[in-house]
Amino acid sequence: MSVQTPERYWWKPIHKAERVWIGLALTWCLVLFIVMPMQHFFGKQNSTGEAYRVDPQAYMQFVLKWTDERKSGDVNGVPVVAVAPGSDAYLLAQMWRFYPILKLKKGESYRLHVSSPDLQHGLSIQPMNMNFQILPGYDHVLTITPTQAGEYSVICNEFCGIGHHLMTGKIIVEE
Amino acid sequence: MAERALERRVCPTTGLTVYKTTETLIKINAVVAIVYLLIGGVMAILLGLTRWPAVHLLPVDWFYRALTAHGINMLIFWILFFEMAVLYFASSVLLKSRLACSTLAWLGLALMLGGSIMVNVMIFGGKADVLMTSYVPLKGHPLFYLGLILFAVGALINVFVFFATLYVARKEKTYEGSVPLVTFGATAAAIIAVSTILHGAIALVPTFLWSLGLIEAPDPAWYRLMWWGLGHQSQQINVAAMVSIWYFLGFLTVGSKPINEKVCRGAFVLYILFINIASAHHLLVDPGVTASWKIWNTSYAMYLAVLASMIHGFTVPASIEAAQRRNGYARGLFEWIKRAPWGNPGFAALILSLVIFGFMGGITGVTLGTQQINIIAHNTMRLPGHFHATVVGGTTLAFMGVTYYVIPLIFRRKLRFPRIAKYQPYLFGGGIALMAISMTFAGSAGVPRRHWDANFSGAVLPVDLGPMAIFMLGVVGIAATIAFLGLFMYILVAVASVFFGKRETGVVESVFNSRRDTVVSTVAPSTHGFDTPGTVMLTLIFLATFAVYFFANLKWLSNVWWVR
Numbered sequence: 001m002s003v004q005t006p007e008r009y010w011w012k013p014i015h016k017a018e019r020v021w022i023g024l025a026l027t028w029c030l031v032l033f034i035v036m037p038m039q040h041f042f043g044k045q046n047s048t049g050e051a052y053r054v055d056p057q058a059y060m061q062f063v064l065k066w067t068d069e070r071k072s073g074d075v076n077g078v079p080v081v082a083v084a085p086g087s088d089a090y091l092l093a094q095m096w097r098f099y100p101i102l103k104l105k106k107g108e109s110y111r112l113h114v115s116s117p118d119l120q121h122g123l124s125i126q127p128m129n130m131n132f133q134i135l136p137g138y139d140h141v142l143t144i145t146p147t148q149a150g151e152y153s154v155i156c157n158e159f160c161g162i163g164h165h166l167m168t169g170k171i172i173v174e175e
Numbered sequence: 176m177a178e179r180a181l182e183r184r185v186c187p188t189t190g191l192t193v194y195k196t197t198e199t200l201i202k203i204n205a206v207v208a209i210v211y212l213l214i215g216g217v218m219a220i221l222l223g224l225t226r227w228p229a230v231h232l233l234p235v236d237w238f239y240r241a242l243t244a245h246g247i248n249m250l251i252f253w254i255l256f257f258e259m260a261v262l263y264f265a266s267s268v269l270l271k272s273r274l275a276c277s278t279l280a281w282l283g284l285a286l287m288l289g290g291s292i293m294v295n296v297m298i299f300g301g302k303a304d305v306l307m308t309s310y311v312p313l314k315g316h317p318l319f320y321l322g323l324i325l326f327a328v329g330a331l332i333n334v335f336v337f338f339a340t341l342y343v344a345r346k347e348k349t350y351e352g353s354v355p356l357v358t359f360g361a362t363a364a365a366i367i368a369v370s371t372i373l374h375g376a377i378a379l380v381p382t383f384l385w386s387l388g389l390i391e392a393p394d395p396a397w398y399r400l401m402w403w404g405l406g407h408q409s410q411q412i413n414v415a416a417m418v419s420i421w422y423f424l425g426f427l428t429v430g431s432k433p434i435n436e437k438v439c440r441g442a443f444v445l446y447i448l449f450i451n452i453a454s455a456h457h458l459l460v461d462p463g464v465t466a467s468w469k470i471w472n473t474s475y476a477m478y479l480a481v482l483a484s485m486i487h488g489f490t491v492p493a494s495i496e497a498a499q500r501r502n503g504y505a506r507g508l509f510e511w512i513k514r515a516p517w518g519n520p521g522f523a524a525l526i527l528s529l530v531i532f533g534f535m536g537g538i539t540g541v542t543l544g545t546q547q548i549n550i551i552a553h554n555t556m557r558l559p560g561h562f563h564a565t566v567v568g569g570t571t572l573a574f575m576g577v578t579y580y581v582i583p584l585i586f587r588r589k590l591r592f593p594r595i596a597k598y599q600p601y602l603f604g605g606g607i608a609l610m611a612i613s614m615t616f617a618g619s620a621g622v623p624r625r626h627w628d629a630n631f632s633g634a635v636l637p638v639d640l641g642p643m644a645i646f647m648l649g650v651v652g653i654a655a656t657i658a659f660l661g662l663f664m665y666i667l668v669a670v671a672s673v674f675f676g677k678r679e680t681g682v683v684e685s686v687f688n689s690r691r692d693t694v695v696s697t698v699a700p701s702t703h704g705f706d707t708p709g710t711v712m713l714t715l716i717f718l719a720t721f722a723v724y725f726f727a728n729l730k731w732l733s734n735v736w737w738v739r
Binding site for chain 2: 135138141164169
């Protein structure tokens with residue numbers, strides 16, 4: 001009984017059904033474990049956590065300047081930057097906006113930098129549903145290759161105060 | 176004082192010795208737990224009705240305030256107060272021993288109570304709209320952090336009382352041989368609790384000092400690692416406590432006993448050894464931690480803690496099946512299920528808890544916690560979808576089920592409204608299951624967790640998540656309403672019985688007709704070579720579901736942009 005002390009010698013051989021189940025469960029656990037390194041080496045989607053220490057305010061100043069030097073038009077007052085294929089793209093996640101709007105090309109790869117000058121934020125690209133964490137003081141670098149063209153929304157999915165639901169942005173991917 | 180500590184009675188129903196001090200502590204902790212469950216529950220329905228886009232009840236500031244209160248009152252206060260009651264029961268009552276250092280137990284209770292009240296005053300006063308995680312550099316009032324620290328110190332003291340009681344029982348030879356399985360499981364929970372509370376202190380003490388302006392802000396990445404050492408490990412306390420209660424309820428409702436003590440106890444040891452690295456699950460798409468770190472830690476070192484849950488997921492139903500077959504329901508694969516005491520809320524809660532925890536919480540948890548799959552899930556509503564299945568459909572429902580036995584045996588009151596109690600687990604479990612499913616779908620459609628407005632009204636760059644997202648949020652609202660009704664029924668039965676129930680004096684008769692021991696087997700068990708063929712079949716279905724869901728997610732992942 002589970003609420004009474006067991007008999008004196010309870011270290012007994014394991015029952016057949018239990019032995020079979022433990023074997024199956026352990027095998028499945030090992031399959032799960034192997035999938036992750038496999039995906040790391042052969043899969044196209046990985047989070048490697050590449051990041052560099054950065055001063056939060058310096059990062060913000062850099063992105064503002066980077067945007068000013070390259071902007072080509074705007075959407076609802078938010079500047080648009082067309083990023084050269086293969087180069088670095090910068091995104092500022094700030095209470096409560098993603099700045100600027102990035103214009104990328106399908107099939108090209110970019111080093112997308114994202115960081116915050118204030119609180120923690122979340123980078124959520126929709127309707128793709130790709131999600132990454134943004135921390136102040138960490139320049140998070142994602143090497144991305146957009147595989148479909150279209151207009152994508154960026155939303156914040158880490159609570160960042162009263163205006164959290166207003167924090168949106170945009171990534172435009174052209175053919 | 177010394178005599179009072181030894182005051183006791185022998186339970187006429189179970190033959191267990193119940194010490195007066197232990198009984199009082201169990202009662203107070205259980206009642207306080209239910210008060211916090213009610214506060215958390217009221218917050219839950221307000222949140223559900225706000226996320227339902229057609230209703231959108233709360234204004235934005237109160238949404239996040241209610242969310243903070245919901246998380247902390249439910250996940251910390253309700254569950255930990257109830258777990259303290261479980262620890263006292265598993266040590267003092269099951270081992271028939273006096274409680275060691277009962278003065279310390281009262282001090283622990285006072286600290287937990289004071290801390291939890293302080294935290295709630297801060298939250299409802301609008302001084303700590305930081306959500307449960309209070310990720311730095313988001314800052315709350317210093318008393319919010321201090322309240323949490325005091326609560327944690329109180330809990331740590333009570334865990335010490337538990338260990339001291341184990342020692343006293345051993346020394347005074349109140350039992351022979353090894354401790355019962357339920358006590359063993361509770362000990363696993365208590366060991367994990369020590370590690371959890373230490374992580375809490377490491378994360379929250381510097382944060383408290385920072386909120387006072389004494390030191391620089393803690394590093395946000397460091398804080399996340401340490402805080403989740405508290406946040407995720409505390410869930411494993413819940414798992415260990417819940418599994419112990421599964422074994423306990425199995426015994427109470429159908430008279431089951433563990434098939435092999437070695438297997439059950441070994442699985443608890445796996446929890447203790449491998450759960451401490453679960454913090455990594457929350458950092459899978461974080462900057463600053465490498466892929467190899469993420470892969471090793473997220474797998475709990477090759478999923479050995481998951482293995483533990485899968486073992487319990489087999490041994491619990493197998494022990495029920497074996498008991499039912501002994502009780503005479505041995506026909507075919509599933510007569511033991513068909514003829515089970517479904518009208519007994521203790522049994523219904525046990526099975527629903529097992530199924531919701533395993534099939535929904537477990538499968539989604541391991542899948543979401545796969546390093547790369549986390550990219551398409553992190554911070555979406557798939558996460559609350561997962562943990563409402565584990566901690567609400569699993570732990571809370573199991574605690575509810577055992578309450579129907581605690582009331583007659585510890586409070587010694589006759590259960591009021593048995594008909595309401597009979598349907599309560601179905602309504603609550605059903606509501607939570609539907610909510611977990613709809614949250615999962617909403618999350619797959621891109622809806623973020625902890626977010627006031629999925630329509631993003633007023634945003635400079637408008638966002639449309641599509642009709643699927645909005646529809647699923649509506650289902651979340653409806654499901655939350657159903658679950659809240661189930662929760663309210665539970666509180667009604669518990670409060671009415673404890674305060675207005677007829678006193679029980681002699682042997683407690685169950686108000687639920689348990690057909691146990693009423694039939695004699697007329698057919699030879701058909702077992703296909705196994706003693707528990709029904710459970711083998713069910714667990715194979717489980718494994719197949721698991722594999723399909725896991726690989727489907729890998730496929731969905733392969734459709735998104737390439738990223739490294």
